[in-house]
Amino acid sequence: MLVDRMLRAARLEPALYNEVEADRNATAEALTVVVLVALAGGIGTAIGTLFRGHPAAALGGLIFGIAAALIGWIIWSYVTYLVGTTMFGGTATPGQMLRCIGFAQSPRVLDILGFIPCFGGLIRLVVAIWALVAGIIAVREALDFSTGQAILTAIIGFIAMIIIYAIIALIVTIFGIGLSALF
Secondary structure, eight states, rough: HHHHHHHHHHHTOHHHHHHHHOOOHHHHHHHHHHHHHHHOOOOOOOOHHHHOOOOHHHHHHHHHHHHHHHHHHHHHHHHHHHHHHSSSOOOOOHHHHHHEEEEEEGGGGGGGGSSSSHHHHHHHHHHHHHHHHHHHHHHHHHTTTTTHHHHHHHHHHHHHHHHHHHHHHHHHHHHHHHHHHHO
Protein backbone atom coordinates (compact mmCIF):
# COMPACT_ATOMS: atom_id res chain seq x y z
CA MET A 1 0.00 0.00 0.00
CA LEU A 2 2.75 2.50 0.95
CA VAL A 3 4.85 1.80 -2.16
CA ASP A 4 1.73 2.03 -4.33
CA ARG A 5 0.85 5.39 -2.79
CA MET A 6 4.41 6.63 -3.26
CA LEU A 7 4.37 5.63 -6.92
CA ARG A 8 1.01 7.34 -7.44
CA ALA A 9 2.34 10.47 -5.72
CA ALA A 10 5.42 10.41 -7.94
CA ARG A 11 3.17 10.01 -11.00
CA LEU A 12 1.49 13.24 -9.85
CA GLU A 13 -1.97 11.71 -9.48
CA PRO A 14 -4.31 14.29 -7.87
CA ALA A 15 -6.58 11.51 -6.59
CA LEU A 16 -3.75 10.20 -4.39
CA TYR A 17 -3.44 13.56 -2.63
CA ASN A 18 -7.19 13.70 -2.02
CA GLU A 19 -7.01 10.15 -0.66
CA VAL A 20 -4.22 10.82 1.84
CA GLU A 21 -5.74 14.18 2.76
CA ALA A 22 -8.87 12.37 3.95
CA ASP A 23 -7.07 9.41 5.56
CA ARG A 24 -5.95 10.38 9.08
CA ASN A 25 -4.12 7.06 9.34
CA ALA A 26 -1.89 8.16 6.45
CA THR A 27 0.05 10.59 8.66
CA ALA A 28 2.32 7.76 9.83
CA GLU A 29 2.74 6.69 6.20
CA ALA A 30 3.67 10.25 5.22
CA LEU A 31 6.28 10.27 7.99
CA THR A 32 7.58 6.95 6.66
CA VAL A 33 7.86 8.44 3.17
CA VAL A 34 9.84 11.38 4.54
CA VAL A 35 12.13 9.08 6.54
CA LEU A 36 12.73 6.89 3.47
CA VAL A 37 13.48 9.99 1.41
CA ALA A 38 15.75 11.26 4.18
CA LEU A 39 17.64 7.97 4.30
CA ALA A 40 17.98 7.89 0.51
CA GLY A 41 19.28 11.46 0.38
CA GLY A 42 21.53 10.91 3.38
CA ILE A 43 23.00 7.73 1.91
CA GLY A 44 23.57 9.46 -1.43
CA THR A 45 25.32 12.35 0.34
CA ALA A 46 27.40 9.97 2.48
CA ILE A 47 28.51 7.91 -0.54
CA GLY A 48 29.47 11.08 -2.40
CA THR A 49 31.45 12.24 0.61
CA LEU A 50 33.25 8.90 0.78
CA PHE A 51 34.08 9.12 -2.95
CA ARG A 52 35.62 12.54 -2.34
CA GLY A 53 37.88 10.99 0.29
CA HIS A 54 36.22 12.38 3.42
CA PRO A 55 35.11 9.30 5.37
CA ALA A 56 34.74 11.22 8.64
CA ALA A 57 32.26 13.59 6.97
CA ALA A 58 30.13 10.74 5.57
CA LEU A 59 28.28 10.24 8.83
CA GLY A 60 27.64 13.97 9.01
CA GLY A 61 26.21 13.83 5.49
CA LEU A 62 23.87 11.02 6.46
CA ILE A 63 22.73 12.81 9.62
CA PHE A 64 22.33 16.10 7.74
CA GLY A 65 20.23 14.43 5.03
CA ILE A 66 17.88 12.91 7.57
CA ALA A 67 17.55 16.05 9.69
CA ALA A 68 17.06 18.32 6.69
CA ALA A 69 14.33 16.14 5.18
CA LEU A 70 12.35 15.88 8.42
CA ILE A 71 12.67 19.54 9.31
CA GLY A 72 11.98 20.61 5.72
CA TRP A 73 8.81 18.50 5.60
CA ILE A 74 7.42 20.06 8.75
CA ILE A 75 8.35 23.60 7.75
CA TRP A 76 7.06 23.29 4.18
CA SER A 77 3.82 21.77 5.46
CA TYR A 78 3.16 24.40 8.09
CA VAL A 79 4.21 27.38 5.98
CA THR A 80 2.01 26.22 3.10
CA TYR A 81 -0.84 25.64 5.55
CA LEU A 82 -0.48 29.16 6.99
CA VAL A 83 -0.02 30.87 3.62
CA GLY A 84 -2.76 28.86 1.93
CA THR A 85 -5.37 29.34 4.63
CA THR A 86 -4.64 32.96 5.57
CA MET A 87 -3.68 34.52 2.23
CA PHE A 88 -5.79 32.48 -0.18
CA GLY A 89 -8.65 31.18 1.95
CA GLY A 90 -7.81 27.53 1.42
CA THR A 91 -9.40 24.88 3.59
CA ALA A 92 -7.15 22.30 5.22
CA THR A 93 -5.78 21.26 8.57
CA PRO A 94 -2.08 21.05 9.46
CA GLY A 95 -2.42 17.25 9.48
CA GLN A 96 -3.82 17.22 5.96
CA MET A 97 -0.92 19.35 4.78
CA LEU A 98 1.62 17.09 6.51
CA ARG A 99 0.14 14.03 4.79
CA CYS A 100 -0.05 15.59 1.33
CA ILE A 101 3.37 17.27 1.47
CA GLY A 102 4.88 14.10 2.92
CA PHE A 103 3.72 12.01 -0.02
CA ALA A 104 4.79 14.76 -2.44
CA GLN A 105 8.36 14.01 -1.34
CA SER A 106 8.14 10.53 -2.90
CA PRO A 107 10.26 11.34 -5.99
CA ARG A 108 13.10 12.31 -3.67
CA VAL A 109 13.99 8.67 -3.02
CA LEU A 110 16.03 9.13 -6.20
CA ASP A 111 18.31 11.50 -4.27
CA ILE A 112 20.24 8.35 -3.38
CA LEU A 113 21.75 8.73 -6.88
CA GLY A 114 23.15 12.15 -6.00
CA PHE A 115 26.62 10.68 -5.46
CA ILE A 116 27.11 9.88 -9.17
CA PRO A 117 30.04 11.94 -10.43
CA CYS A 118 29.13 14.65 -12.94
CA PHE A 119 25.43 13.74 -12.90
CA GLY A 120 24.58 13.68 -9.19
CA GLY A 121 23.89 17.40 -8.98
CA LEU A 122 21.72 17.27 -12.09
CA ILE A 123 19.79 14.29 -10.73
CA ARG A 124 19.16 16.11 -7.46
CA LEU A 125 18.01 19.24 -9.33
CA VAL A 126 15.57 17.29 -11.50
CA VAL A 127 14.27 15.42 -8.45
CA ALA A 128 13.86 18.69 -6.52
CA ILE A 129 11.82 20.18 -9.38
CA TRP A 130 9.76 16.98 -9.60
CA ALA A 131 9.08 17.11 -5.83
CA LEU A 132 8.15 20.79 -6.13
CA VAL A 133 5.61 19.99 -8.87
CA ALA A 134 4.25 17.15 -6.72
CA GLY A 135 4.11 19.61 -3.83
CA ILE A 136 2.12 22.08 -5.90
CA ILE A 137 -0.41 19.38 -6.77
CA ALA A 138 -0.52 18.29 -3.12
CA VAL A 139 -1.11 21.87 -1.96
CA ARG A 140 -3.80 22.45 -4.57
CA GLU A 141 -5.66 19.30 -3.60
CA ALA A 142 -5.27 19.74 0.17
CA LEU A 143 -6.27 23.41 0.25
CA ASP A 144 -8.95 23.08 -2.43
CA PHE A 145 -8.01 26.05 -4.53
CA SER A 146 -6.61 26.98 -7.95
CA THR A 147 -3.31 25.85 -9.41
CA GLY A 148 -2.08 29.46 -9.45
CA GLN A 149 -2.75 29.84 -5.75
CA ALA A 150 -1.11 26.47 -5.13
CA ILE A 151 2.00 27.53 -7.07
CA LEU A 152 2.41 30.71 -5.02
CA THR A 153 1.73 28.90 -1.76
CA ALA A 154 4.07 25.99 -2.54
CA ILE A 155 6.88 28.26 -3.72
CA ILE A 156 6.70 30.41 -0.58
CA GLY A 157 6.79 27.25 1.55
CA PHE A 158 9.57 25.74 -0.57
CA ILE A 159 11.70 28.89 -0.20
CA ALA A 160 11.23 28.75 3.57
CA MET A 161 12.33 25.11 3.52
CA ILE A 162 15.44 25.93 1.43
CA ILE A 163 16.40 28.69 3.87
CA ILE A 164 16.15 26.23 6.74
CA TYR A 165 18.23 23.70 4.77
CA ALA A 166 20.90 26.37 4.28
CA ILE A 167 20.92 27.19 7.98
CA ILE A 168 21.23 23.50 8.89
CA ALA A 169 24.04 23.07 6.33
CA LEU A 170 25.86 26.05 7.83
CA ILE A 171 25.53 24.63 11.33
CA VAL A 172 26.71 21.20 10.20
CA THR A 173 29.64 22.77 8.34
CA ILE A 174 30.68 24.83 11.35
CA PHE A 175 30.25 21.82 13.64
CA GLY A 176 32.12 19.60 11.16
CA ILE A 177 35.00 22.07 10.95
CA GLY A 178 35.09 22.23 14.73
CA LEU A 179 35.25 18.43 14.96
CA SER A 180 37.97 18.16 12.32
CA ALA A 181 40.10 20.65 14.26
CA LEU A 182 39.96 18.31 17.23
CA PHE A 183 41.34 15.35 15.27
